[in-house]
Each structure stands twice: as structure tokens, then as C-alpha cells.
Amino acid sequence: MQNPQLRDLIAVVETGSVRSAARKLGIAQAAVSKNLTALEKSLGVPLLVRSARGVEPTELGRIVLRRARVVDAELRHLQEEIERFNGERHDVITVGLSATAEAMLLSDAISRFREHTPGALISVFGGRSSSTIGALREAKVDFAVGPLPGDQGVTDLRTEQLCSSDLGIFVRADHPAAGASDLASLVPYGWLYSVRSGEPAIVSEMRKRGLPAPALVAHCDSPTALVALLLQNDYIAVNSVGALEPLRRQGLLKLLAIDLGLPPAVQYLMTSMMRPLTTSAAALAAEFRRASRRLRR
Numbered sequence: 001m002q003n004p005q006l007r008d009l010i011a012v013v014e015t016g017s018v019r020s021a022a023r024k025l026g027i028a029q030a031a032v033s034k035n036l037t038a039l040e041k042s043l044g045v046p047l048l049v050r051s052a053r054g055v056e057p058t059e060l061g062r063i064v065l066r067r068a069r070v071v072d073a074e075l076r077h078l079q080e081e082i083e084r085f086n087g088e089r090h091d092v093i094t095v096g097l098s099a100t101a102e103a104m105l106l107s108d109a110i111s112r113f114r115e116h117t118p119g120a121l122i123s124v125f126g127g128r129s130s131s132t133i134g135a136l137r138e139a140k141v142d143f144a145v146g147p148l149p150g151d152q153g154v155t156d157l158r159t160e161q162l163c164s165s166d167l168g169i170f171v172r173a174d175h176p177a178a179g180a181s182d183l184a185s186l187v188p189y190g191w192l193y194s195v196r197s198g199e200p201a202i203v204s205e206m207r208k209r210g211l212p213a214p215a216l217v218a219h220c221d222s223p224t225a226l227v228a229l230l231l232q233n234d235y236i237a238v239n240s241v242g243a244l245e246p247l248r249r250q251g252l253l254k255l256l257a258i259d260l261g262l263p264p265a266v267q268y269l270m271t272s273m274m275r276p277l278t279t280s281a282a283a284l285a286a287e288f289r290r291a292s293r294r295l296r297r
Contacts, residue, residue: 003071008021008035010068018032092123096126096144097132100243104242108290129146144269147268160269162289165241165267169238171230171253173253181256184211186236190216192236205260
């Protein structure tokens, strides 16, 4: 098993065909095919199958692909560190952040990080914890900050609690129910939710208080989609106060004075046990820790 073989496997799966992979990599199509054949022969299992959507990985192929991405990323990180050591490349750190981490920690962490690492470039990968943790496992991000997923284990990750944010009910500032002080007043409106599995918290809260089940309108895995729907409709959402606080301060969203009694959304720093952070990534992670400590003062 050689790195070009793993590289070509990744490219074929991402582009959907050997021809497209060869074009992306700038090498001959025959070379890609030869590498894939050699990889399957060395492992003794088929890794790819043709479908109506193009070339796709087999079940074993997906397992190999997941590991291949990690190996490929580590080799690229090694090459980048050597180039940085020789002054040939600037640092690039990629972080996966929840909307709450973006709003509460990102600005402070980056500002202080750049005081001692001005030439570094930081790439932010946003989304729900399922997305950022998946990116962390595939070595697409150096580390992640967000809540722990309730539907999957994290035994392969190092987790460190940073900060937390209360959950609250949000509507747009000029919403008809912007002055509501009880859940009964919100029964006529549609709700947005973000939980992937299990029952949304507002459903159990309505039931607990003897109210009709809320009308669930849309599952929003994207924080941007949730905000857009809130601002342009009479919808309501339960969300992290920390994530939407900037929009509340700007007068765009309203946090209703209704206590749901729900546990806070806890944010964790997550790193992979399979690979160490680069020096620059470790320095940025340290700034996220410091930013969280300053919030607690």
C-alpha cells in the first residue's frame, strides 16, 4: 500500500470516475487505474463498484477510504510543516466550529492568536457537531469545538469542556409574539428545530405543560438556514443563546422571557487521538481555551 494509491482512491471517490480523478490530479488515466488495481490486489478486497451515480466505494472501500483520508492528511501536514520550517509556506489551520463556538470564542481566539502568529491563515468549517466531528475524524479539520453528539460515541477523540450557553426561545424582533411570556401564546406558530435524532425539546416541554404538540416546520442542520427562516417568517426556534446573541444585540432577533428549564449547551474542544496537532494548531487550540476562561470571569 503506497500513498499515491490512497491519493488516487480518494480522488476517484470524490470525483465519481477514474477519468475525472486523473484530470483533477493532473496524471494519466492509466496511472490512476493501475494504482487502484494495485491497491485492491494488495488488500485482497474490491474497493470500488460502478453505479448509476458513477464509481462508489464498497462497504470495505468506505473503511479504507476513511483511513486513507487520515493518512493522506497526515502526510500533507508533514510536508507543510517541513515547508514552514524552511520558510516556504505559511501556516494554515482548519477548525470545525459550532455556531455557538463561532459567536462566543472565535473572534477572541483569533485576535490573540494572530498577535504571535501573524502570518497564519485560519480556515473555519462550520456546522452541527455531526458534521464537524466527521470532518475531524477524516482529518479535514485540525480540531473541533462544539457540543458532543448524543447519537454517536467519541471514544476516539480527546474531549475537553470549554464553556456553555443557555438555551432560549428566539423569534424575529417584530414577530407578533415578541412579547410572549408563556408557551401557550406560541401554540399558533411553526417551530424550527436542529436535533438530528430523538424528540425535539420543545415537543416534550409542550406536552409537559398540557399544551398541543408544536407544529414542526423544518429541521435546520445549518445555522445560516435557521437564522434566515427566523428573520423572514413567523417561525420560532429553541437555540443556544450564545450562538444568536450577536443578532439579538443588533435588534434583529428577540429572546423571549420564557424559562424552559433545559440544560445548557456545553461546548467541548475535540481533538483526534490518532494524530497530534501541529504546533500552530496547538497554539490556536490554546487560545480557544483562554477565550473560554475569560468568559467565566
